[in-house]
Amino acid sequence: MSRLADGQLLSSPAPGASVPGADGGTGRESGFWASTRLVAQREITTQIRGKSFWITFGVLVVALFAGAVLPGLLGGEGDAPTVAVVGQDTARAVQATDLQARVVDSLDEARALVRAGDVDAAVVGDPGSATGLRVIALNEVPLRVAAALVQTPEVDLLEPGAASEGARYMATFVFALVFFMFTMTGIGIAQSVVIEKQTRIVEILAATVPVRALLTGKIVAFSMLTFGQVAVLAIVAPIALRAGDQDALLSLIAPGLGWFVPFFVLGYVLLAAMWAAAGALVSRMEDLGSSSSLVMMLVMLPYFGVIFFQRNELVMTILSYVPFSSAVAMPVRMFADDPQPWEPFVSLGLLAATLVTCILVGSRIYTGALLQTGARVRLSRAWAGADTP
């Protein structure tokens, strides 16, 4: 009893805390956040020291650049097609397009150039056709040439949509893909939980800090890493798109980003809590697949949901309120459709409420299953076993 110096010892006990642990783990202690911070720090250090983190991130950056630059290089769409042109009237018609004209003297000469592959097609006058023009190509219909020569009448939209069909598709695809990829990396949380169970260090940890601090620390760490990665990608994306000469895409999607960010953040944390619970239910890495299949489905739901049903207004409206898919569906609707101003707030509120519920349920499952080793823990047992402090 010689070391009674510590003032904390003299603090009065919480009333009704006669059963050991009845007071613990609720995070009321000032030590909760200190422990959470330590756990998060260790988790971040471990992750960024690991190869897989950088490999995944590197693949993402490379894929981003490849996606931006390669279509321009491979598709050859950068250069306008070249055409051989016969006749003054024809030349005038071609000049009005972005086609590269090469004026030749005769039809035969034009045919020869097409056969030699020196030009993509030949454009000649044809009084018999509606446009007064005829296109000659080698073995396939030169769609770009044909399209360039079509005269589109001016169009006035009486009720213009918020975004074009193409922009809507791109925004849906990009939001869904980003959400899908990063929530999938949440499996790292499950793995980190399993490692602690498998190596049995979890008992020392649970005897030292509140179990919820362990859970919170992991979620905080992985969220910070993910948001950091997304932020870096957000900075790199414009550079990649400029390199691929596709700046237009960025300005297309930009208006939707404002709503995507809060939905992404809440949606990610929601799934992170579920990944942690999935990890706690098993004791060996090999068993992780069985317990995480539900989470996996919930990760895929928004991805396939919005990709398949992006044109179906009713389904999209429903998806934009279902907490797991709302993270993608609501920002898409905000961008492409014109929902009522209150809609995103209601959806965000639903998402936040689900998040809180999920964290409470998830942490109970985590607590209940954490110290049970051996076979996969059934959900009901994890729930019942949570009478640990």
Add this chain to the structure above:
Amino acid sequence: MLELRSISRSFNGTKVLNDISFDVAPGRITGFVGANGSGKTTTMRIILGVLAAHGGTVRWRGAPITQSVRQRFGYMPEERGLYPKMKVSEQIVYLARLHGLSHTDAKRNTAALLDRLELSARAQDPVEKLSLGNQQRVQICAALVHDPELLILDEPFSGLDPLAVETVLGVLREYAARGVPVLFSSHQLELVERLCDDLVIISAGTIAASGNREELRAKHATPRFELVVDGDAGWVRDQPGVTVVELDGARVVFDVATDAAAQPVLREAVNRGFVHSFGKVMPSLAEIFREVV
């Protein structure tokens, strides 16, 4: 002082702990013995708050145990565990910080402890690269690095090589000498006998016996004596009221009805010649254990 009062706990409706009460006194080493599955680990987990009790109280220095109090306990679980890929010193520093130490204190304590357990040379190696014996030493560091106010060790000697056993014995005695209550469980009854001041014997979830080791031995002692003489001791068999338990040439162990009844045997021995030794035989821990369980 750590006090357990009427602790009970069930798993899936089966009662595994029933009315467990005992104390772990400051400055004393308390041995906790019992067969496999008798409830030792469950009791220790309840003290550490890893499991909740279904009834009863655990009090530390007269007050219920809160998270911040528990943070200053040292615990070595039976199921050892460390992060295999984390470096030894980094890992110990991390655990020390979870116990509430500042970074400076954590580093200082870790260095001192690794030195004490002769692990300094391995401080920068990942734990998985160490031999099993050395991993056990790291595990001990993990339990001690924050200078705990109470030590709870579940089978601290299992898996230790004889040298490490001596080191751990030394460390536990040192902590007890500083006034820290130490509770440890062990299957190795000879070690418990050597080390502990107090004893708690648990059997099928209830306390079979507990208290001061010497008092327990005296309480369970039968009037049994050992006599070593010159020459053959076979004559003791013919003494009235004596039951010979063991006879080995000059050495004899015998039971009598009361302590006083042994005196005539000693007188006879002195009459017959030289007496090397004569004394009461105290029961070993193993014998007490067999008797109470």
